[in-house]
Amino acid sequence: MLKLGVNIDHIATLREARYRGRGFGEPCPVAAALACEEAGAQGITAHLREDRRHIQARDVWALRRTIRTRLNLEMANAPEIVGIALELKPDIVCLVPERRQELTTEGGLDVVAAEYALTETRKKMNDAGIAVSLFVAPDPGQIEASARTGTQYVELHTGQFAEAFHRAEDDRQHCEMELARLVAAAQQANELGLKVNAGHGLNYENLPALYRVPHLVELNIGHSIVSRAMSTGMGNAVRDLLCLMQAYRP
Ligand code: PXP
DSSP states (O other): OOEEEEEOHHHHHHHHHHHTTSSOOSSOHHHHHHHHHHTTOSEEEEEOOTTOSSOOHHHHHHHHHHOSSEEEEEEOSOHHHHHHHHHHOOSEEEEOOOOTTOSSOOSOOOTTTTHHHHHHHHHHHHHTTOEEEEEEOSOHHHHHHHHHHTOSEEEEEOHHHHHHHHTTTTOHHHHHHHHHHHHHHHHHHHHTTOEEEEESSOOTTTHHHHTTSOSEEEEEEOHHHHHHHHHHOHHHHHHHHHHHHTTOOO
């Protein structure tokens, strides 16, 4: 069964918009995570950025103490955050690129360029009992380099697909091309022994189109769930998405 990890960063974004630097405030990402679990989500994802623009260290510690499903810590391969992760012991880390000016994680990792550094961090995490995922574009060179690092998972960046889906009425071919890239990357990753997750920009409209991609284990979805939750509540937003995900046939 295809699993759902709910990314709760945007709950913290809303809190920080009013309470930045105060150490308290609402809405509470942990309460949101518990509502997601209650509704059936199989995991919770939080990105502890170096600039701390949304999730704070206290949030990830509270999540570690509280949630009963899988904690996926998204993080840059930066010494400070690596240190926190090794202490925190999330179930899995997803290594992502980070740029200060970006609105959200914009591209995949350049695993080809950073293969040595990523391999070193992969080893540290695995030695501490933490699984590792690398967030990569559906690019053959990046998938191949990911396998060489010894990572257990890749998370395929679905941002380009989501953008193309948005414009599919004007340019169906582009959307088909992005889907074909994801299909090929998932096949390649599977052949190399990697487990395949996917995420970024997925929503209630574009999700069914993604089901052509084989071997998917988990989807990490944040913005669209949190947005829908504004009108339906977190539990209903998660239940609606899980219902859509039942149509996936790997
Ligand atoms: N996966 C990764 C690696 C991400 O960086 C993000 C965005 O934080 C997501 C999934 C979730 O993306 P979205 O909020 O667009 O669903």
